[in-house]
Amino acid sequence: METWIYIEYAAWGLSALFGLHMVVDWLKTDSTYSEDVLTSSREGELEAMTEDSHKG
Amino acid sequence: MAQTDITSAERDGMGPHGTKVGLLRVLGPAHVWALGVGIVLVGEYMGWNFAVGKGGAYAALMACWFAGILYSCVAMIDSEVTSTVAAAGGQYTQAKHIIGPLMAFNVGLYLVFAYTMLEAANAITAGYLVSVVATMTGYGGELDQRPFIILVIMFLAWLNYRGVLATLTFNLVITAIAFAAIIVLFISTSGIVGDGIMQHAALFEGHEKPYGWIGIVAAMHFGLWFYLGIEGTTQAAEEVRSPARALPFGTLAGIMTLLIAATLTWYICSGVLPWEFLGDGVNGSVAPLFDTARLSGSNALIWFLGIGTLFATLASANGCINDASRAWFALGRDKYLPAWFGAVHPQYRTPYRAIVFLVPIALIFALGAPLDQVITFSILSGLLGYTFMPLNILMFRKKWPMGTIKRGYEHPFHPIPAIVLLSLCGFTFFAVFLGYGTQLVAMIGFYIVVSLWFHFWRYRFVNRGAQFTMPWPKPQGY
Amino acid sequence: MAHYTPPAQSKLSQIIDVIVLVTLTLGALFVPLWLNLAGAAKTVATPVENPTWEALGQNAVQAAQYEALGYTPETAHDLILARFDYSFTTGALIVMIVVVIAYYALMLKFSDVEYREVISEKFGEKK
Numbered sequence: 054m055e056t057w058i059y060i061e062y063a064a065w066g067l068s069a070l071f072g073l074h075m076v077v078d079w080l081k082t083d084s085t086y087s088e089d090v091l092t093s094s095r096e097g098e099l100e101a102m103t104e105d106s107h108k109g
Numbered sequence: 110m111a112q113t114d115i116t117s118a119e120r121d122g123m124g125p126h127g128t129k130v131g132l133l134r135v136l137g138p139a140h141v142w143a144l145g146v147g148i149v150l151v152g153e154y155m156g157w158n159f160a161v162g163k164g165g166a167y168a169a170l171m172a173c174w175f176a177g178i179l180y181s182c183v184a185m186i187d188s189e190v191t192s193t194v195a196a197a198g199g200q201y202t203q204a205k206h207i208i209g210p211l212m213a214f215n216v217g218l219y220l221v222f223a224y225t226m227l228e229a230a231n232a233i234t235a236g237y238l239v240s241v242v243a244t245m246t247g248y249g250g251e252l253d254q255r256p257f258i259i260l261v262i263m264f265l266a267w268l269n270y271r272g273v274l275a276t277l278t279f280n281l282v283i284t285a286i287a288f289a290a291i292i293v294l295f296i297s298t299s300g301i302v303g304d305g306i307m308q309h310a311a312l313f314e315g316h317e318k319p320y321g322w323i324g325i326v327a328a329m330h331f332g333l334w335f336y337l338g339i340e341g342t343t344q345a346a347e348e349v350r351s352p353a354r355a356l357p358f359g360t361l362a363g364i365m366t367l368l369i370a371a372t373l374t375w376y377i378c379s380g381v382l383p384w385e386f387l388g389d390g391v392n393g394s395v396a397p398l399f400d401t402a403r404l405s406g407s408n409a410l411i412w413f414l415g416i417g418t419l420f421a422t423l424a425s426a427n428g429c430i431n432d433a434s435r436a437w438f439a440l441g442r443d444k445y446l447p448a449w450f451g452a453v454h455p456q457y458r459t460p461y462r463a464i465v466f467l468v469p470i471a472l473i474f475a476l477g478a479p480l481d482q483v484i485t486f487s488i489l490s491g492l493l494g495y496t497f498m499p500l501n502i503l504m505f506r507k508k509w510p511m512g513t514i515k516r517g518y519e520h521p522f523h524p525i526p527a528i529v530l531l532s533l534c535g536f537t538f539f540a541v542f543l544g545y546g547t548q549l550v551a552m553i554g555f556y557i558v559v560s561l562w563f564h565f566w567r568y569r570f571v572n573r574g575a576q577f578t579m580p581w582p583k584p585q586g587y
Numbered sequence: 588m589a590h591y592t593p594p595a596q597s598k599l600s601q602i603i604d605v606i607v608l609v610t611l612t613l614g615a616l617f618v619p620l621w622l623n624l625a626g627a628a629k630t631v632a633t634p635v636e637n638p639t640w641e642a643l644g645q646n647a648v649q650a651a652q653y654e655a656l657g658y659t660p661e662t663a664h665d666l667i668l669a670r671f672d673y674s675f676t677t678g679a680l681i682v683m684i685v686v687v688i689a690y691y692a693l694m695l696k697f698s699d700v701e702y703r704e705v706i707s708e709k710f711g712e713k714k
Contacts, residue, residue, distance in 0.1 A: 056248075057243050057246075057248045057250070057252060058250075061252070061253055061256050062256075064256035064257050064259070064260045065256045065259075065260075067260055067263070067264070068256060068259045068260045068263040068264075071260075071263040071264055071266070071267040072263050072267075072468070074267060075266065075267055075270050075461075075464075075465055075468075078270070078461075079461060079462070079465055082454060082455065082456075082461070086455055088452075089129075090129045090130055090455065091130065091452040091453065091455065092442070092448060092449070092451045092452045092453075093128050093129040093130055093131075093453075094128050094130060094131045094132065094442060094451065094452075094453045095128050095131075095442070095578070096196045096197070096198070096202065096439065096442060096443065096576075096578045097196055097578030097579055097580075162629075162671075163671065208695070208698050208699075208702065209695075209697070209698025209699055209700075209701050209702030209705070210698060210701040210702065210705065211694060211697040211698040211701055212694050212695070212698040213698075215694060222612070308648050308652075311646060311647075311648035311649070312648060312652070314646055314648075314649075315644060315646065316644075319670075320670070320671070320673065323673050324673075327671070327673060381652070382652065382656075383645070383649045383652050383653060385663075385666055385667045386652075386653070386656060386658075386663075389629075389666055389669075392665075392666055393666055400656070403656075404652070404655050404656070444593070444596075446604070446605070446608075447596065447601035447602075447604055447605060448596070448601070449601055470609070470612075473613070474616070477617075478616060478617070478620065479620075482616070482620065486616060496691070500691075500695070538683070538687060539680075542675070542679075542680065542683050543673050543675065544671065544673075546675070546679060546683060547619050548619055550682070550683065550686055551615055551618065551619045552615060553686050553687060553690050554615070554686075555611060555612070555614070555615035556690065557690055557693065558611060559608070559611055560694065560697070562607065562611075564697050564701075567604065568701065569593060569594065570593045570594065570596050571593060572591070572593055573590075573591045573704050573705050573708045573709075574590070574591075574708030574709035575709075576705065577705050577706070577709045583706065583710040584706060587702075587703065587706045587707075587710075
């Protein structure tokens with residue numbers, strides 16, 4: 054049953070591919086967009102919208 | 110004070126306060142159900158049976174139901190608070206608004222650790238399953254499980270990285286299959302269709318309470334494993350289309366599904382497997398439902414339950430990556446952790462840095478620590494979190510009594526669920542102490558050290574008033 | 588209360604914070620393992636020589652299930668007889684109770700101090 058040896062190699066290879074894809078995309082994203090845009094998410098945005106219109 | 114209706118349709122997470130890239134609001138109640146049940150259902154396929162080893166089969170059933178009560182309280186309390194505080198981070202954000210920043214920091218860490226450890230446990234189990242399949246198909250050598258453990262974590266992290274909708278739709282499908290497998294096994298072995306193979310009376314004879322009453326207390330430790338993780342539904346709050354409706358619905362439907370699945374699982378397994386074998390999850394029954402299927406003599410059942418077990422571990426690991434990364438992201442966004450983690454991917458709209466960062470952490474746990482240790486750490490972090498919840502709801506109702514803010518769901522019989530939950534947590538602390546007292550103290554020691562670090566160092570980077578983001582009136586008593 | 592403006596954190600300091608946190612986490616997980624304090628092992632108190640299913644306390648149905656799973660009385664011996672030890676000292680129990688309660692007390696105390704600051708900055712001073 055040599056098949057399982059190939060399956061093991063395939064698992065190693067796929068892991069590396071998924072990992073590599075994430076890292077490459079991550080670095081690409083970080084260098085394409087500014088940090089301000091990337092970390093602009095704020096908690097409770099939708100609550101804040103209603104808060105503004107109902108102040109007081 | 111305006112009552113905020115967070116259920117209205119035009120909300121998409123893009124507000125006027127500077128969010129250029131936010132998480133995507135795409136999920137419905139079925140995804141919430143899949144997230145909650147998906148994380149937990151693996152507990153029925155492996156791990157719960159340690160409770161049998163701790164006190165015998167009856168003890169496990171009592172633990173199953175007592176833990177069921179504990180989690181029903183958790184689900185009710187959580188549904189109320191989260192239908193009001195709908196933000197990524199779940200219980201972390203709740204704690205921040207209701208108890209205070211240090212508690213919130215601790216809760217955030219409980220979440221990340223409970224889920225990352227559970228993810229590691231799932232990957233270990235998936236690796237083991239592949240090796241069983243290899244042996245069953247006639248592979249003679251010793252299969253290296255590591256590439257499969259790594260592949261599970263890498264693939265699911267990648268899926269999470271690419272977008273939440275695909276991730277949780279995937280979870281919905283595999284969770285439904287894994288749940289169906291339990292139902293099919295029950296129907297085909299219990300005597301409803303054809304001849305049953307259940308022999309409860311004969312198997313229990315002479316082994317009703319192998320450890321006496323203390324065994325029933327001790328079993329409670331792993332009784333939690335039947336349901337651990339259902340509270341994770343709240344992490345999806347910022348990605349659900351109508352959180353105030355979908356979260357309570359998905360969570361409560363989830364706990365009902367699990368109560369059924371847990372009881373059926375106990376019934377099926379304890380009626381077929383002798384308790385000493387069933388109760389030893391390391392040398393005996395690693396995957397009890399699968400072992401039961403093996404004794405049924407049906408090849409179709411063996412394959413179905415084998416696939417069910419694998420799908421359950423994948424669904425759970427997948428949900429854990431989703432939840433842990435949301436909690437880590439929320440901590441970063443508030444600068445409780447370095448702000449760098451609070452980033453959202455402009456295209457996939459996921460907290461991509463949190464997802465990538467937690468991959469090596471999960472790998473260290475999955476490859477470097479034994480399974481029962483990992484499970485115990487996960488349970489302990491969960492337990493600390495459940496102890497926080499009754500405190501949370503008591504203060505929530507005190508600071509904002511009914512009628513002062515709009516609640517999407519109000520849980521009945523307050524404060525009875527909170528008191529029941531607190532007592533059951535105390536009971537479970539004692540159960541953990543019976544087997545893993547040292548880990549318990551080590552774990553709490555860790556949280557104390559980290560808390561001091563947070564209070565005296567890290568908190569200086571946090572905005573004070575701005576972290577209170579809910580449009581609520583001033584809490585009573587301040 | 589005056590508005591609090593947090594200092595900006597440098598990249599290096601952010602990295603150090605992450606390292607500290609990860610080190611503490613790994614420490615909490617692995618130190619009990621290294622010190623061999625990770626308990627809860629099962630032991631066989633009174634081994635049975637030349638075991639039979641009867642001597643192991645198994646009735647006919649239980650024995651049949653073990654055989655279906657591929658066990659013999661010899662291979663099932665340890666699995667069947669091993670038991671946990673639930674004995675504990677009152678002292679250890681008290682230590683645990685104190686640690687748990689002290690932890691939550693510390694948490695609520697510090698949280699409350701920080702929370703009052705948050706509320707007073709968000710809503711203004713109490714009238």
